[in-house]
Amino acid sequence: MPNEEHSVRIEPHGRTLKVAPGEAVLHAALAAGLNLPHSCKSGHCSSCRARLVAGEIDYPNGRPPGITAEEAADGQLLLCQARARSDLTVEARLIAGVADVEIKTLPCRIARLTPLAPDVLQVMLRLPAVERLRFHPGQYLDVLLEEGRRRSFSIASPPHDAELLELHVRRVAGGGFTERLFGAGAAALAPGSLLRIEGPMGQFSYRHGTGPTIMVAGGTGFAPLKSMLRHVLETGLTRTIHFYWGARHAADLYEEARVLGWTRRHPQLTFTAVLSEASVAAAPHHRTGWVHDAVIADHPDLSALEVYAAGPPAMIEALRSSFPRHGLPPQRLYFDSFDYAPDALPRR
Ligand SMILES: Cc1cc2nc3c(=O)[nH]c(=O)nc-3n(C[C@H](O)[C@H](O)[C@H](O)COP(=O)(O)OP(=O)(O)OC[C@H]3O[C@@H](n4cnc5c(N)ncnc54)[C@H](O)[C@@H]3O)c2cc1C
Numbered sequence: 001m002p003n004e005e006h007s008v009r010i011e012p013h014g015r016t017l018k019v020a021p022g023e024a025v026l027h028a029a030l031a032a033g034l035n036l037p038h039s040c041k042s043g044h045c046s047s048c049r050a051r052l053v054a055g056e057i058d059y060p061n062g063r064p065p066g067i068t069a070e071e072a073a074d075g076q077l078l079l080c081q082a083r084a085r086s087d088l089t090v091e092a093r094l095i096a097g098v099a100d101v102e103i104k105t106l107p108c109r110i111a112r113l114t115p116l117a118p119d120v121l122q123v124m125l126r127l128p129a130v131e132r133l134r135f136h137p138g139q140y141l142d143v144l145l146e147e148g149r150r151r152s153f154s155i156a157s158p159p160h161d162a163e164l165l166e167l168h169v170r171r172v173a174g175g176g177f178t179e180r181l182f183g184a185g186a187a188a189l190a191p192g193s194l195l196r197i198e199g200p201m202g203q204f205s206y207r208h209g210t211g212p213t214i215m216v217a218g219g220t221g222f223a224p225l226k227s228m229l230r231h232v233l234e235t236g237l238t239r240t241i242h243f244y245w246g247a248r249h250a251a252d253l254y255e256e257a258r259v260l261g262w263t264r265r266h267p268q269l270t271f272t273a274v275l276s277e278a279s280v281a282a283a284p285h286h287r288t289g290w291v292h293d294a295v296i297a298d299h300p301d302l303s304a305l306e307v308y309a310a311g312p313p314a315m316i317e318a319l320r321s322s323f324p325r326h327g328l329p330p331q332r333l334y335f336d337s338f339d340y341a342p343d344a345l346p347r348r
């Protein structure tokens with residue numbers, strides 16, 4: 001029944017969880033420290049797809065866009081949206097590497113707020129002296145707000161430099177949390193303010209290898225890629241990486257000088273900035289247009305590559321639909337889709 005707590009058995013992990021009435025199965029799993037595959041948490045990206053082995057589910061807002069009617073009829077479900085109507089058994093994907101890190105809930109203080117661009121802030125968080133957050137480069141954390149709401153932000157610092165956790169936060173007009181960081185309203189946040197965070201979360205993380213790699217950021221999608229790039233550049237780069245950064249205008253490439261400095265010191269790293277609302281390229285490494293088109297123009301055969309991508313849902317969708325047509329095996333496209341939090345979506 002929809003108004004009762006139910007048990008959910010997650011295979012092949014062999015874990016059984018309690019799911020509260022109205023609670024998404026993924027939410028219950030993450031709260032229990034089980035880092036199941038996911039990204040957007042809003043029913044769009046399909047990363048949390050699993051198989052319903054036994055029991056009955058429903059979706060609060062109807063079948064989500066990330067699953068087709070045929071897939072649903074075939075017993076597949078999206079764990080970030082599915083609510084249990086009975087006890088369930090589901091078979092989720094296992095992702096090696098990130099399942100081993102412990103998800104913690106920790107207090108932290110805002111140590112510094114530094115404007116990086118007109119609508120982007122660098123937020124530095126200080127954990128209590130006795131605490132450390134173990135994470136993989138590319139993972140994100142949730143800022144916990146009142147009434148169970150939470151907001152996701154990728155960690156931009158690499159694991160070896162985790163004394164302060166770095167976030168890059170884009171201001172969302174009318175956004176309940178990001179506007180407070182930009183000083184709006186009675187609940188404005190400032191250096192010294194206390195937050196609660198939960199993390200690390202997500203499967204978007206760097207896989208060590210030697211093959212050529214492409215990284216694609218859209219806007220603040222630079223944050224998790226900065227963590228990955230600093231990780232590989234500061235611990236030993238063993239492959240070629242072509243980094244693309246898509247933005248509307250040159251002013252949005254808020255750490256362009258840092259990236260250019262990296263390319264000068266590491267010839268295996270190349271950088272292309274792709275501006276969607278500029279009519280002329282103002283620098284040799286600048287192009288105009290959409291970032292996914294620029295990647296395909298440079299690499300029409302993606303079959304030997306690995307791609308890491310993070311940024312707005314529209315950019316991730318464009319990559320997911322176009323890159324496999326150019327030979328990229330879907331399992332070698334690792335991504336995080338920066339959707340709004342699930343509680344904001346119905347309001348929109
Ligand atoms: C895995 C992941 C990683 C992410 N990493 C980053 C990152 O590194 N950097 C980054 O900048 N972003 C990141 N994001 C996106 C970020 O989480 C969202 O932009 C953020 O949650 C917005 O929070 P908010 O409270 O300010 O906005 P919300 O309050 O959630 O508002 C979102 C939207 O809903 C609208 N809205 C809110 N209330 C109402 C209402 N009552 N009626 C109508 N509309 C309304 C707002 O105007 C706004 O357009 C990430 C997202 C995910 C899923």
Ligand code: FES
Pocket residue numbers: 037038039040041042043044045046047048049066078079080081
């Ligand atoms: S569809 Fe569930 S995490 Fe994206």
